Amino acid sequence: MARITLDNLAHSYLPRPAGPEDYALKELNYDWEDGEAYALLGASGCGKSTLLNIISGLLIPSQGRVLFDGQDVTHAPTAERNIAQVFQFPVVYDTMTVHDNLAFPLRNRGRDEAYVAERVQEIARMIGMEEMLTRRAQGLGADAKQKISLGRGMVRKDVNALLFDEPLTVIDPHMKWELRTQLKKLHHDFGHTMIYVTHDQTEALTFADKVVVMHDGRVVQIGTPDELFERPEHTFVGYFIGSPGMNILPAKIEGDRAIIDGAEIPLGRGYGPVDGKVEIGIRPEFARLSADEGLPVTLRRVEDAGRHKIIRAELFGHDINIIAGEDALIGPDMTRVSFDARRVNVYADDWRVTPVGEAA
């Protein structure tokens, strides 16, 4: 187990990157604390897998260093890093039995057979494949194969870190929950550093202690699920996390109020002068529809999501979503929206502006 430090790290797949747009992974400094469970969250193609492959040594970064417990491993081969990684699509050794598949990483490291057999049994129990150990891996279904891949990743006890690259994409929903619970339990029991790449926010928020949100090759925010929800540092985080995502409205800021099309919205906190592309962000959860309070909106649609209702509306020509309780009655006369002032965030050029008096 190790603390993983990324120092000045960046990567481009081009031999001679000209500008920042050529980088699949933009400059990044970060310490992955030993024994924490992280989720790397972002849309497809945002550089998540690139970052993961750099950590595991499958890719050598174009610049910067990777350190394990302070030791430079930037150019060390994968085998020396002692890392386990599970990929998006199942990788099994077709001609081997399930047992031999699970035993493969241990045997390659010269562990004795008694230990191997014991570990394989343990892992087989964990992934629920004890019955199938003597079967050949070929011809198994995609989720069985992926369970084997997961098992191979978990079979070594002494790994520095466990990396998962969207491992549950091909797995049935009910099995997903079960496996994710197993992974959490594994983390709890053995305290491995785990990095879990996903584009599914639920998966990220339930699995991880800390979520790293990536957008366009850049880490835009690292925080607990709570922080990501309450204080998205970047409009992308606001939009990507939450269902539906945060409402983003262009506005002008004057002290402790925001002005949209001449209408005032109280902000609850004061701001200094804000330049650039100025927007405010309010989560649909913190907007409230009523008949007499706030700004005028035009209702478009009400969707019943079961636990709550989602109201799609228009405010000064901008789309806006409002979440109302499951029992809330929504009548045609309810044409005004108000916001919870303390929950409104201000963004300049997509980055959150720290209000006066808040520790940065």
Add this chain to the structure above:
Amino acid sequence: MQQKTVNNKAWFLVLPVLLLVAFSAVIPLMTVVNYSVQDTFGNNVFFWAGLDWFREMLSDERMWDALQRQLFFSATILAIEVPLGIFVALNMPKSGFWSSFCLVLMSLPLLIPWNVVGTIWQIFGRVDIGLLGHTLDALGIDYNYTQNPVAAWATIIVMDVWHWTSLVALLAFAGLKSIPDAYYQAAKIDQASRWKVFRYIELPKMSGVLMIAILLRFMDSFMIYTEPFVVTGGGPGNATTLLSIDLVKMALGQFDLGPAAAFSIMYFLVILLISWVFYTVMTNLDKKGV
């Protein structure tokens, strides 16, 4: 088990193919069958001979000798071309300009007509003017494919390897290219050795195309005629008289139509049988995954 609907009318859909195959294969084959059970003294007059020709051929050592030489030839070129083809494929650049370059370069021998290949090697190996023959002779090696059976065999085997290893390599390369990167990455994570990567990832993934390669090479080599004929003419003596060379000698040289027809049919059956055995054994291996 699910109940399947049986509709025999579907067989009609096979008719066009059946017709085509009848004209391209069955009817010509039947004329050979026709010759094999009759005897003639010319003037288009035929007498019923029954299975006499077959009996005669089976008791004749000539066909057995040719069959032995043929089996030795096919086994040898398979034993060389398959491992060599895999080796070449493993060492080819996986992508980019050099990959295409290698592919084109390797395809070149495959594009050369058989008798041209034969002529190339015939000249190449000549002791008086051939680059290979003259060089070997100058080095003091006794090489003369027109007199020395070992030299003759070496020439036709090297020629076949030169001509056809590319096919095995190209097929193996196609098999290798279809392996997703994740397999190699996972193998690195699992700390698999180079040999294990080959044994547990590359070989199983190539097994399908390799089976096709082996079958193709076996059938082709078993029927080979032009190239060795152009180089050695079946000589020295009968040393390189393979089955088809022997057959042509019999049918066209001696005009023994009846025995040659019987020979042809048995030749055909042997190829069919060996191919079938190959196929069955290999698909079974594949299923059991030995």
